[in-house]
Amino acid sequence: MPDGTTTPIVIASGLTPQELEVARLIVSALSLEVAAEEIEPEAPLFNEGLGLDSIDALEMALAVSRAYDVKLRSDDERNHRIFSSLRTLTAHIEKHRTR
Amino acid sequence: MAWSGMPPDGTLPLTNRAAAEVICHRSGGPVTVGRFLGEARALAARLPAEGHAINLCADRYRMLLGFAAALLRGQPTLLNADASPHRLRALAGAYPGAYLLADRAIASELPLVPVEDAAAADWTGPAPLLPAGQLAAIAFTSGSTGQPTAHPKPWDALVAAALAAAGRFGLRPGDGPPSSVLATVPPQHMYGFETTIMLPLHAALACHAGEAFFPSDVLDALDGLPERRLLVTTPLHLRALLAEGRRPAPLAAVISATAPLALPMAEAVERDWGAPMLEIYGASEAGSMASRRTASEPDWLPYAGIRMGPGGDYGEVHVPGLGAVPLADALEPAPGGRFRLLGRRADLVKLGGRRASLAELNRVLVELEGVEDGVFVAPEDIESNPAARLSAYVVAPGRSAEEVLAALRLRLEPVFLPRPLVLVAALPRNGLGKLTRAALAELRLAVAGP
Structure with a gap:
């Protein structure tokens, strides 16, 4: 960056405002090194992709519960879809959020 | 042999429980020991003639079935939850004849025996007997060469540990009504294996079969279990559960292991959930060795049969069925036959x-x-x-x-x-x-x- 005062450039990754908000929540809850804007909306969150693991899953559940009052569950097949990417997770939150 | 359950002919039963007792709670209802043994016998008939079972089942009942079936064929179970192709390939290289037992599709070139629901005649008559020294399971720790280190578990060592835990936590048949246990740790981890696979076989306890990972899963699953409920978990999960702010169904006890539990968390469980907060001290090499009630007991009480620091060297522990096992922690003797953990050895x-x-x-x-x-x-x-x-x-x-x-x-x-x-x-x-x-x-x- 030429000087330290310019606004960060939003990478043209096609994040919706809601996805960006969830991405910021994840980055801050998990202390990730990546910028929220750089998260690929359709890339896997776990293993390859962002490289999250089961410790992160619990932290993420906690953060999502606090921010949106949405309870994540692992009791059905939907879970694999919900966590498959930032896009699917955001869609799940948008559908179930109460705040 | 030091403990009393040892039959004279060098064998130990697969389970010491009666056929009508409940061994597992599945979503479809409770499963009796008789039905479990019948299904295990049917699965055993489908296993390869020889080899090592890599049991990847996520459903705890299926893990239990696969473990029992392998035991009935005289085959050890490799306690490994890592289903990545390179890990499975490494295991197959180290254990000829290795095959997978799984309740889901696994991307691997290894032979796979699916563990699924199948009707089978109930087992009647006494439980099958196994040679006391039979190699029953192999646990793994991250090794010093980058390759995991294997820790063999003979059947008598696993049974002795289960009986000692049953005595410690009031889970023997005469100790009261049977208990049910819900665990947030996988059954392939030594702590989860001892508490949710071995205890249902040798203590008055039934395990919850389904996966329970997120706080909501755990709390809902506890609601569905009969009393006396035990929650077997870790500090990581306890933190998330306490933060959820919803009081769980009444618990007979909460048990934590794998990492030291912070005192404020132990106090919060005792206060907010009204349950004794117990901690187990264990390691994959030695299994569970001691326990304490964290909020009131700074020091650990060894299980029956466990001797910390045999010969005065507190760098190791004597475990029935295993002998002397080196410890990764530094500890010192404390009053009342207890010991104090000083911390992990540097590095x-x-x-x-x-x-x-x-x-x-x-x-x-x-x-x-x-x-x-x-x-x-x-x-x-x-x-x-x-x-x-x-x-x-x-x-x-x-x-x-x-x-x-x-x-x-x-x-x-x-x-x-x-x-x-x-x-x-x-x-x-x-x-x-x-x-x-x-x-x-x-x-x-x-x-x-x-």
Whole structure:
């Protein structure tokens, strides 16, 4: 960056405002090194992709519960879809959020 | 032999429970010991003639079925939850005839025996007997060579540990009504294996079969279990459960292991949930060794049959069926036959229930192609923060942090991957080539910026 005062450039990754908000929540809850804007909306969150693991899953559940009052569950097949990417997770939150 | 359950002919039963007792709670209802043994016998008939069973079942009842079926065929179960192709390939190389037992599709070239629901005639008559010395399971820890180290478990050692735990936690048949246990730890981890696979076979206890990972899953599953409920978990899960703010169904006890439980969390469980908060001290090598009620007992009481520091050397423990086992922790004797944990020996870190040596991690790091120097650093709060992560400082000209991380991912268990991995021009080694704590702290500050 030429000087330290310019606004960060939003990478043209096609994040919706809601996805960006969830991405910021994840980055801050998990202390990730990546910028929220750089998260690929359709890339896997776990293993390859962002490289999250089961410790992160619990932290993420906690953060999502606090921010949106949405309870994540692992009791059905939907879970694999919900966590498959930032896009699917955001869609799940948008559908179930109460705040 | 030191304990009394040993029949004279050198055999031990697969289970000491009666056919009509409940061994597992599934979503379809309770499963009796008789039905379980019948299904295990049917599954045993479908197993290869010989080999090692890699039991990847996530459903605890199916894990239990697969374990029992392998035992009936005289085959050891490899306690491994890692279904990645390179891990399975490594196991197959080390254990000829290795095959998979699984309740889901697994991408692997190894033979797979699906463990699924199938009608079978109930087992009647006495439980099958197994040779006391039969190799029943093999547990793994992150090894010093980068390859996991194997820890063989003969059947008598596993049964002795289960009987000792049953005595300690009031789970013997005469101790009261039967209990049900819900666990947040996988049955392939030694702690989860002992509490949810071995205890249902040798204590008045039934396990919850389904997976329960997120706080909502755990709380809902507890609602569905009959009393006396036990929750077997870890500090990481307890933190998330307490933060959920919803009081669980009445619990007879909460048990935690894999990492030290912070006193405030133990007190919160006792106060907010009205349940005794117990901790188990154990290791994959030795199994569970001792327990304490954290809020009121600073020191650990060894299980029956366990002798800490045989011969005065507190670097090891004597375990029935295993003999002397070295310990990764430093400890000292305390009053009343108890002992106090002084902490992990320098260089060892434990994250997410997995243990590694920093020196070993560093060696793996600097052996990567393109890496000239590098060091893993454990955070100050690694013992108190269940979500703590390692970081790494790496000198790798011409390579990106992502490239180094991708190379590490192939060699390390995911929980030890550094967060962050920071590329630096050089490490602040002193004249002896050593990295002092102070130099690392300065480096950390310099990288983090003002």
